[in-house]
Amino acid sequence: MDFTNPLVYGVPCFIAFILLELTYSKTHGDDHLYEWKDLFASGAMGIGSAIIAPLVKVVSAIVIFEYTFEFFNPLVDGVRTNIMGYESFGYAWYVWLLCQLADDFTYYWFHRANHEIRILWAAHIVHHSSDNFNLGTAVRNGWFTILYKPLFYMWMPAIGFPPEMVVVALGIEALWQFQLHSVYVPKMGWVEKIFNTHTMHQVHHAQNVEYLDKNHGGFLNIFDKLFGTWKELDDDIDVKYGVIHAPNSYNPLVILTHEFKDIWNDTKKSPKLTHKLMYIFGPPGWSHDGSTMTVKQQQRLFREQKKKNPAVAFSRPN
Incomplete structure (x- = not known):
């Protein structure tokens, strides 16, 4: 057919x-x-x-x-x-x-x-x-x-x-x-x-x-x-679209490649092969020195902050 x-x-x-x-x-x-x-x-x-x-x-x-x-x-x-x-x-x-x-x-x-x-x-x-x-x-x-x-x-x-x-x-x-x-x-x-x-x-x-x-x-x-990844839109939260590590460019080639460039730069931060592989195949935001956070780490911190201060409604990723 x-x-x-x-x-x-x-x-x-x-x-x-x-x-x-x-x-x-x-x-x-x-x-x-x-x-x-x-x-x-x-x-x-x-x-x-x-x-x-x-x-x-x-x-x-x-x-x-x-x-x-x-x-x-x-x-x-x-x-x-x-x-x-x-x-x-x-x-x-x-x-x-x-x-x-x-x-x-x-x-x-x-x-x-x-x-x-x-x-x-x-x-x-x-x-x-x-x-x-x-x-x-x-x-x-x-x-x-x-x-x-x-x-x-x-x-x-x-x-x-x-x-x-x-x-x-x-x-x-x-x-x-x-x-x-x-x-x-x-x-x-x-x-x-x-x-x-x-x-x-x-x-x-x-x-x-x-x-x-x-x-x-x-x-x-x-x-x-x-599998635990569903979330309903909350009408009380002001939605911010996009990504925090944005290309800040309208050039299609920059938009297409900027994150690959960031990966390359991050792999040079540590001489250890395991660290280099994590920068490539690990979750976005992973860092060997804790200078940046993964999504799970950010959300864990956000929940802890919200417990301390229920008024917390919006936070931007690192």
């Missing part, structure tokens, strides 16, 4: 909705929702991703996913049979649902890893580097993330999901993620018991200490709730 990635049709919609939200914000007094230089920087990152993504798709979908599927699901008497002994999955409607659920589970751990492993964070921080939260920010994607993302999904064709089905599931996930980047959609009641919504994604993009590394889910929030 031949399936087209939904993103082929999504890109024109992305542009249309960005322009619609931009126009609405400017005509309704929200002049600071979009900043022109920031929007152009996000657009440049998005264009780069759009150019690179099809090239990577050839490697991921045709080579990696296809090879993995063929290797773990060889033809046995004309039937695709998984090496575990069962017949590989077909295209029944429930298989599509299971594939989408498997995709969301994978996306959760892929996304969480991007926040908890510094070398991956260096690629992903591009998406969080804007101080604005809007549909323009949704296309502000790091180019290097595309290179290793397929590796997280290889298990899906390995257990029997057809490669093209996995690609479609990835496209659907990306479409959902795009539309989450809007402040104009309020809390959605019962929908928020199951799905990842706009207010939850506002939490994810916030640099408030209590919001850091929360809500990694794709279109569902069940895995955040299962």
Whole structure:
């Protein structure tokens, strides 16, 4: 069967909705929702991703996913049979649902890893580097993330999901993620018991200490709730978007590489190999001398401060 990635049709919609939200914000007094230089920087990152993504798709979908599927699901008497002994999955409607659920589970751990492993964070921080939260920010994607993302999904064709089905599931996930980047959609009641919504994604993009590394889910929030990373938006907290170690530049190349440069500089702070490896593969904020803190350390300190002073409602990360 031949399936087209939904993103082929999504890109024109992305542009249309960005322009619609931009126009609405400017005509309704929200002049600071979009900043022109920031929007152009996000657009440049998005264009780069759009150019690179099809090239990577050839490697991921045709080579990696296809090879993995063929290797773990060889033809046995004309039937695709998984090496575990069962017949590989077909295209029944429930298989599509299971594939989408498997995709969301994978996306959760892929996304969480991007926040908890510094070398991956260096690629992903591009998406969080804007101080604005809007549909323009949704296309502000790091180019290097595309290179290793397929590796997280290889298990899906390995257990029997057809490669093209996995690609479609990835496209659907990306479409959902795009539309989450809007402040104009309020809390959605019962929908928020199951799905990842706009207010939850506002939490994810916030640099408030209590919001850091929360809500990694794709279109569902069940895995955040299962694994302890879910956080609801508190109406009493003034949300501050972006990252404290921002690139402070609208230059796409600076936005793309600044965290890698910081990693390189940090590895030179200690001669010990273990320290160097931690600066690369440890959590962001880790330091051998305690001069900076990880998210968990910041949140632990924040909770201690809040116990002493309940009025503490907002703190920025180190």
